[in-house]
Amino acid sequence: MTKTTSTKYNAPALDKGLDIIEYLSQEAVPLTQAEIAQGIDRTPSEIYRMLICLEERGYLIRGANAGKYRLSLKMYNLSHTHTPFDELKRVARYPMQNLSEATRQSCHLSIINNDQLLVIYQMRSPSPVSLSIEEGTHFSLSMTTSGRVLLAMLSEEKRLDILSRDKHYKTWNKKQKDKLLAIIDDIEQDGYRCSKSKLTSGVTDLAVPIGSKNANIIAVLAISIFSSSLEDSTNIDTLLNTLKKAQLEINKLIGA
Template sequence: MKENQKTKYNTPALDKGLDIIEYLSKEGIPLSQVEIAQGINRTPSEIYRMLVCLEERGYLLRGVNAGKYRLSLKMYSLSHTHTPFDELKRVARYPMQTLSEVTKQSCHLSIMNNDQLLVISQERSPSAVSLSIEEGTHFPLSKTSSGITLLSVISEVDRNTILSRDMYYKNWKVKEKEVFIKEIEKVKKEGYRMAKSKLTSGITDLAIPIGANSDLIAVLAISVFTSSLKEEVDEDFLLKSLKTAQREINQFIVT
């Protein structure tokens, strides 16, 4: 195969359609035909028929006045019809409920999606005051304990590839990168990560990998108020409870 040859077969129409969908998803705002064409390095006439097709099929919606295109919820609907993570959410539900009840803390389950951390399930704390992380929320891998935990269980090659695209990591100095890699190696050795949140002050995260020996990798985490640790909440008890939930979930998904 030649060095510049990317695919075995050329599918220009499909490429244009996917380029449009991916660009609109990335931009997150309604765009005109001209703006979309400029964004994907094509001419407006090249993408006209594709825009019409995507609109007719329900993937795009067009404003009545400005005539700008935006993504519909069809992609979201299709992606939630059935995914490998549906079963993970199902088998994790009871262990997460138990974890929340015994620790009196909220917990959440996350996966890697487009080089980011995606929260796919959460169980709220039974306490009157608790932390909540909504399902469907994305976070940078390099800025979260769950993200660092995920990076600790994938291959070094995959990890380096992902980090090369991370908007934070690629702008760090060499020393910062070295410290970060050491953090990942520590999590890999210890099997969990407990650290103060880099995104929210006053919060400490405790994360542990799920399905590390399978093709279905996720992270289960608890986020607690830092001030309550040691005074109201015992770290060892949290970790013990988290490991129990990990074992219960893994027995259903590890292959």
């Protein structure tokens, strides 16, 4: 293994340990101490203590007979201790808090789960009266503003695949299906969606995408408000600008 990177601060022991882990991951077969040393351009004596340490810490497993080393599942388990969506919720907390305080409305963060919209985080409004959408609640993708924004973030193939299993979409005629697909196209162009809720009368939803199209992590940030509280288009513009500010902050934090 040729080492081409240079760092301002050297940590030789850490470098050796990471070289061993990365090389075993790359080779994907059990290897002897000598084979590992040759693979990372070191001598067997240089890596002896590191192999013992990694084995004792549970990162490596050594075969009883041939004495060959292989990676354990510890790295996998560590990487799955917190899901990407746990991290998304963590970084979204303060932008959502600022959004809620600025708009005096509750806001919520949702993802796709089992072909449905799943609310994973909510920031309650500081006002005494506001809408609340509980975390863990599932909704239809085709029937919700947030769901349609999420569908707009998918490739056409994946989008149609999900819709083919949607209980509402399956019962619609061609005109209704075409209308939904046209709305999704508009969302792709506009970058947001504002519409009256199809599930709750008297409610207007405003939603923006989080993440980037076809990325591993996609979500939607939304505000649901009583339609009667919307005085005019200026009010909507103000809400949208504040929502987009929170969107920008969250996307920056997740590297989107």
